Amino acid sequence: MSESATAVLPPPAPAARTPRTAPKTMKATVFHGVGDLRVEEVPRPVPGPGEAVIRVTLTTICGTDLHIVRGEYPVRPGLIIGHEPVGVIAELGPGVTGYEVGERVLVGAITPCGQCRACLSGQHSQCGHGAGCEAIGGWRFGNTIHGAQAEYLLVPSAQANLAKVPDDLADEQVVLLADIASTGFGGAESGRIRIGDAVVVFAQGPIGLCATAGAKLMGAALIIGVDGDDRRLEMSKRMGADVVLDYRKTDVVAEVLKLTGGGADVAIEALGTQETFESCLRSLRPGGTLSSLGVYSGKLQVPYEAFAAGLGDHHIVTTLCPGGKERMRRLMEVVRHGRVDLTPLLTHSFPLDRIDEGYRLFGSRADGVLKVAIRP
Numbered sequence: 001m002s003e004s005a006t007a008v009l010p011p012p013a014p015a016a017r018t019p020r021t022a023p024k025t026m027k028a029t030v031f032h033g034v035g036d037l038r039v040e041e042v043p044r045p046v047p048g049p050g051e052a053v054i055r056v057t058l059t060t061i062c063g064t065d066l067h068i069v070r071g072e073y074p075v076r077p078g079l080i081i082g083h084e085p086v087g088v089i090a091e092l093g094p095g096v097t098g099y100e101v102g103e104r105v106l107v108g109a110i111t112p113c114g115q116c117r118a119c120l121s122g123q124h125s126q127c128g129h130g131a132g133c134e135a136i137g138g139w140r141f142g143n144t145i146h147g148a149q150a151e152y153l154l155v156p157s158a159q160a161n162l163a164k165v166p167d168d169l170a171d172e173q174v175v176l177l178a179d180i181a182s183t184g185f186g187g188a189e190s191g192r193i194r195i196g197d198a199v200v201v202f203a204q205g206p207i208g209l210c211a212t213a214g215a216k217l218m219g220a221a222l223i224i225g226v227d228g229d230d231r232r233l234e235m236s237k238r239m240g241a242d243v244v245l246d247y248r249k250t251d252v253v254a255e256v257l258k259l260t261g262g263g264a265d266v267a268i269e270a271l272g273t274q275e276t277f278e279s280c281l282r283s284l285r286p287g288g289t290l291s292s293l294g295v296y297s298g299k300l301q302v303p304y305e306a307f308a309a310g311l312g313d314h315h316i317v318t319t320l321c322p323g324g325k326e327r328m329r330r331l332m333e334v335v336r337h338g339r340v341d342l343t344p345l346l347t348h349s350f351p352l353d354r355i356d357e358g359y360r361l362f363g364s365r366a367d368g369v370l371k372v373a374i375r376p
């Protein structure tokens with residue numbers, strides 16, 4: 001049997017599928033330095049092998065973006081920020097299969113590669129492989145995507161990260177799944193809430209509100225939401241809290257111990273301070289789980305007596321926002337089947353070229369703002 005010469009050569013790499021009309025530049029939100037964020041015209045990204053470019057149709061601003069603008073998380077000047085995108089596939093790089101230009105997709109805030117040691121060990125959030133990695137505070141947070149507050153976004157490891165949005169779901173119904181809901185639900189899942197558990201969630205910002213909704217999804221019998229903002233406490237009830245406590249007016253730990261008859265099964269920390277971390281620990285029953293979502297700055301101490309001198313059988317777990325297309329698919333199913341509605345959290349809306357107003361409002365927490373829709 002003779003083999004033709006071409007049969008043993010690898011097939012030529014297919015060219016990127018680029019529509020002829022693709023513009024060369026785009027509007028994007030560029031970080032130039034502390035307090036200096038500008039919407040400007042920049043080159044539009046072009047996908048390389050395994051990558052895709054989406055035209056962003058809806059995005060939002062995250063607390064992490066505020067930290068970046070305030071100089072609390074160092075990133076390089078010139079970075080286009082934003083990591084919560086819904087959009088339409090504009091261009092596919094070579095090697096991305098099973099997708100078409102024009103399909104609507106959601107991309108998680110963390111974009112695991114699906115190939116590295118962390119990914120193949122099931123720890124997708126800890127994927128440290130790829131261009132999206134930014135060193136923050138001396139260590140690396142998984143593959144956080146950057147560039148969603150723009151007209152177009154480059155998606156790395158596209159095969160692992162483009163989650164098709166079902167036709168019956170609007171952008172507004174899914175955009176918050178990319179980050180805050182995946183994180184908040186993740187805190188409830190990592191806490192291994194069981195049907196019938198008593199759960200307390202410290203802080204009812206966007207993350208804590210989603211943790212409250214997550215606790216309900218996991219089957220908690222009693223959910224206690226803690227915050228100091230009346231509108232957020234109101235929203236906490238809407239997201240599933242049975243009881244809300246104002247930390248400014250109540251001895252929260254004493255009240256939690258009373259309401260739960262000796263301590264919560266799971267306490268979720270959704271702020272990132274020594275005070276709330278400690279309050280979580282003090283609110284737990286022996287053997288309970290502290291599920292921590294907050295990002296802490298500086299030293300975090302475990303008080304010896306709240307820790308039962310190390311004999312309390314406590315579990316302390318942390319969660320970094322789970323990403324990847326399978327995570328997004330599952331979360332979209334939760335919304336699609338009416339198990340949760342996150343649209344009340346999207347309180348305000350701005351076009352991309354007025355994103356500075358969105359940042360000011362979101363940063364000031366004025367006017368009952370929870371999340372701001374940004375429309376490129």
Ligand SMILES: NC(=O)c1ccc[n+]([C@@H]2O[C@H](COP(=O)([O-])OP(=O)(O)OC[C@H]3O[C@@H](n4cnc5c(N)ncnc54)[C@H](O)[C@@H]3O)[C@@H](O)[C@H]2O)c1
Nearest residue numbers: 063203204205206207227270271272293294295319320321
């Ligand atoms: N783990 C992750 O992957 C991940 C992802 C995104 C954000 N985060 C972190 O989650 C935390 C919360 O983010 P957010 O955007 O919801 O924050 P936010 O700043 O919008 O909300 C914080 C809330 O805490 C309340 N609060 C203040 N002091 C309190 C106290 N002593 N007790 C109870 N509530 C108190 C405030 O009233 C506010 O409503 C931050 O640390 C953020 O960096 C973690």
Ligand SMILES: [Zn+2]
Nearest residue numbers: 062064109179
């Ligand atoms: Zn974020």
Ligand SMILES: [Zn+2]
Nearest residue numbers: 113116119127
């Ligand atoms: Zn990986």
